[in-house]
Amino acid sequence: MACASALTVLGLTACGSNPPAKSGSTDTAGTVASAGATGGSTTEAPVRIGLALGGGAAKGFAHIGVIKMLEANGFTPAVVSGTSAGSVVGAMYASGMNAFELQEKAVALDEAKIRDLQLSSGGLVLGQKLEDYVNEQVRNKPLNKLGKPFVSVATRLEDGERTVFSVGNTGQAVRASSSVPGVFQPVAIGKFHFVDGGITSPVPVDAARQLGADIVIAVDISNKARGTTPGNMLGALNQSIAIMGQKLGQAELARADVTIRPKVLDIGPADFSQRANAIVEGEKAAVAAMPEIRRRVAELQAKRAEAVQFAQRQADEARYQKCLSERSSMQKLSGMVGLDGACAKP
Numbered sequence: 001m002a003c004a005s006a007l008t009v010l011g012l013t014a015c016g017s018n019p020p021a022k023s024g025s026t027d028t029a030g031t032v033a034s035a036g037a038t039g040g041s042t043t044e045a046p047v048r049i050g051l052a053l054g055g056g057a058a059k060g061f062a063h064i065g066v067i068k069m070l071e072a073n074g075f076t077p078a079v080v081s082g083t084s085a086g087s088v089v090g091a092m093y094a095s096g097m098n099a100f101e102l103q104e105k106a107v108a109l110d111e112a113k114i115r116d117l118q119l120s121s122g123g124l125v126l127g128q129k130l131e132d133y134v135n136e137q138v139r140n141k142p143l144n145k146l147g148k149p150f151v152s153v154a155t156r157l158e159d160g161e162r163t164v165f166s167v168g169n170t171g172q173a174v175r176a177s178s179s180v181p182g183v184f185q186p187v188a189i190g191k192f193h194f195v196d197g198g199i200t201s202p203v204p205v206d207a208a209r210q211l212g213a214d215i216v217i218a219v220d221i222s223n224k225a226r227g228t229t230p231g232n233m234l235g236a237l238n239q240s241i242a243i244m245g246q247k248l249g250q251a252e253l254a255r256a257d258v259t260i261r262p263k264v265l266d267i268g269p270a271d272f273s274q275r276a277n278a279i280v281e282g283e284k285a286a287v288a289a290m291p292e293i294r295r296r297v298a299e300l301q302a303k304r305a306e307a308v309q310f311a312q313r314q315a316d317e318a319r320y321q322k323c324l325s326e327r328s329s330m331q332k333l334s335g336m337v338g339l340d341g342a343c344a345k346p
Contacts, residue, residue, distance in 0.1 A: 050213020053086025054203035056221035057269035060085025065282025081207035094150035135171035153197035202249035218256035316346030
C-alpha cells in the first residue's frame with residue numbers, strides 16, 4: 001500500500017517522518033561506517049540497518065535472541081518495524097533497552113500482566129493490559145519519541161487496509177498490531193477498528209525500508225500450514241491467519257536483504273514456558289545468517305566507497321580543467337612546450 005494512502009487517526013499516524021540516525025562507526029546510532037576516499041583518508045558512508053520483526057505470538061521471544069547476536073556482532077539496527085509480537089519486542093527495543101535488558105524482561109514477564117480475559121463477541125482478551133504494560137516499559141513515550149525510529153503495523157478491520165503507526169500512543173499501536181481476530185477484541189481508534197498486522201504484513205519489511213533502512217534484516221517466526229490440524233481454537237486461528245498472509249508475506253519477504261528464520265514452529269502461540277528456548281533459537285538462527293549479513297554490508301560499503309572515489313576523480317578533473325582555462329597567455333604558451341606546471345594533472 002502506498003504511504004500516501006495510510007491512516008491518520010487519534011494521534012496515531014501512518015507514514016510519519018522520523019529523524020535520521022547519526023552517521024558514524026557501528027554504535028548505538030545503528031550504523032556501519034565504510035572507508036571510501038582517495039589518499040588513504042576515510043569518508044563516512046553509514047549503512048543504516050533496519051530490523052523487521054514478524055508476528056508469531058509466544059514465538060516472538062526469538063526476536064530477542066536475534067537482537068542479541070546482531071548487537072554482539074556490531075550490527076545494531078538503526079530502525080525497527082514490528083508486527084504483532086514483533087511490535088511488542090520492537091517497541092521495547094526502540095525505547096532504549098538493549099538485548100540483555102529485553103531478555104531480563106522476558107524472563108520476569110508474568111502472563112497475568114498482559115492478559116485480561118473478558119467474554120465478548122469481539123474476542124476473549126480485551127488487550128488493555130498489554131497496552132498498559134508496553135507503555136510502562138517504554139516510560140509512556142509516544143512512538144515518535146522513542147530512542148530510535150520505530151513503527152507498528154496493524155490492519156484496519158473495516159476495509160483490510162494495512163496501517164503503519166509511527167506517532168502517538170505506543171502501547172495502543174502495539175495493542176492494535178497484536179489483536180489476533182477472535183482472541184483479542186479489535187482496538188477502536190477514532191472511527192475505525194484495528195486487528196493483527198499479520199493479516200496484511202506478517203513481516204513488515206516495507207515499513208522498515210520506509211524508515212530509511214539501507215539493508216533490511218527480516219525475522220520470520222510466522223506459522224506455516226504444515227498439513228496438520230491445530231489442536232485448539234487459538235492454534236486454528238493462528239493457522240488461519242498464517243494461511244491468509246502466507247502469499248502476501250512471501251512477496252514482502254522477497255524484498256528483504258536477509259531473512260532470519262528461527263526454528264520455533266513447534267512452539268505454541270500461547271506457550272510462554274518456551275520463552276528461553278525461543279530466545280536460544282533466535283540466537284542460533286542469527287549466527288547462521290551472520291555471513292550473509294556481513295556480505296550484504298560489505299557489498300554496499302564497497303559500492304559507496306567506489307561512488308566516493310568516482311566523485312573525487314570527477315571533482316579533481318573539474319578543478320584541473322578550470323585551472324587550464326584560467327591560465328594566462330604566457331602560461332598557455334609555456335604549456336604548449338611542456339614548461340608550464342601551474343596546473344597539476346589529477
